[in-house]
Amino acid sequence: MAEGYIEYQFKVEPLQPAVDILIAELGDAGFESFVETEAGVSAYIQKKEWHDGILDDTQILKSDEFEISYTSEAIEQTNWNVEWEKNFNAIVVDDMCSVRAPFHEKPNTKYDIIIEPKMSFGTGHHETTHMMIQHILKADLQDKSVLDMGCGTGVLAILAEMRGAKPIDAIDYDNWCYLNSLENVERNNCEHITVLEGDAQLLCGKNYDVIIANINRNILLQDLAVYAKALNSEGSLFLSGFYNEDIASIEAECERLGLKRSATLERNKWVALKFKN
Template sequence: MNREWIEVKVITKSEAIEPITGIFYSLDVKGVAIEDPNDITERPSGPFTWDYADYNIFEYGNEAAIVKAYFSNEDNLEEIIRFIDTKLAELRDMGIDIGMGKILSNKVLEQDWANAWKKYYKTTKIGNNIIIKPRWEEYTPKQNEIVVELDPGMAFGTGTHETTMMCIEFLEKYIKEEDRVFDIGTGSGILAIVAAKLGASEVIGVDLDEVAVDAAKINVQYNKTKNVKIIHGNLVDVVEGRADVVVANIIADVVIYLSSFIGNYINDNGLFISSGIIKDKKQEVEEALKQNGFKIKDVNEKGEWVAIVAQK
């Protein structure tokens, strides 16, 4: 059934994508899509398609990024927009450059927002040997390449965003065979699947978003990574025991919050890989990690983003 949904979008800048995505996920959102000019590997020719209708550079400028969220027709649109507007003001007060910060809404059909963007999502190599391949593309792997086949659906995590890239690079650098891994906010399941294909013995991905959980489970099944388990819920409620590596590609404020207790879920000398951190928050995140008993082991930056590896 081609169901109708309410689409709410925020016209912003790349550095504000993660916190704005966090705003949407604090609501009863049914899916989130991101259009980031820094991630586009192939631009459409000719007239703009539906997926790029908002990327008219004459209207928004060539640095505009868009975060779209999809809500049920029964949701209170006015209340949703008021909440988003308040939260955007808070981001401005925190010094985050949200660009236009313009909120728009309209109604869309499910088949449009679920599928139209796929032709612009291309095979990408990350790190030394990791290949992220859309399921609908053909690719012949070269020697030693590890291929992850992905259909993110409406879940965050195609591999093309700097935050995801840095997490993948750190997983490739630090994962050892037989490691147990927790992926917090697993999204499409991309990091969980990468960890498993790098040799981790057990990987648990958790997410509060049911849309993401469904997408991740499908991707896990498609990649035949039988040692990956995807769970709906909060880490502290649904996961038992400790991991050798915990990875969280979320936002800086959530990383700071996690730092206060995540050590309870990490083995001695284990690693906490975090990303989704804008540069302005780097020092604050590092200080929080140190205050909670972690040592900063590695740091990487791409664009406006930072990823940190902390050791317990």
């Protein structure tokens, strides 16, 4: 079990583009969950991943263009639901897919996903999750085998099943995300999703028609060869978790692996790309 998280509350002036840059750099440093606030952003990192110099390579903190201050404190798993209910509003993507908590009213959408993400990443609020939902809504997933890599809350795997995909693997290395995905899969009455705890090593010998990976640039570049090997002929690979300035390095590695970009979504400088085998 995870032993809790460290919460950093950043106050940022001016907010943009500083908040987006800060989230990207904190993601590279190991922070895995973010809640944007009126004053800036709250960021969360597992206690076991934290160390004294965790912010040393966060370059925006040294910039003269922005004023950024922060405080930090330990936050236990049992406290997260309180924070969650204070910060989470239901969202609707393209008038087709809603992502909400059980205490929200049911909207009139074709796909209604109910999650309680606790500390897990993937509420649909962040640009990357929002765009991945858009990609899934456009994709033909009927009877396609799907991998949701770095599944977080399991929201993308759940939507994939609602869109007709089966079977589906949802994988995350974080125990908290693994347990949260199990809860959300059950909550949404999914029958074709297998939730696994681990990393890309679990893909050995597996093959999929569609692979979804919303992680971060460094992990994607590290594991793209594994994804390419696991992707069936004529398969689709959806990638997000990085900025538009990272497209060149991501695309170069994909092209080296025989994958061609076929679609691009951009939202507040974040991007979500589709590649074809």
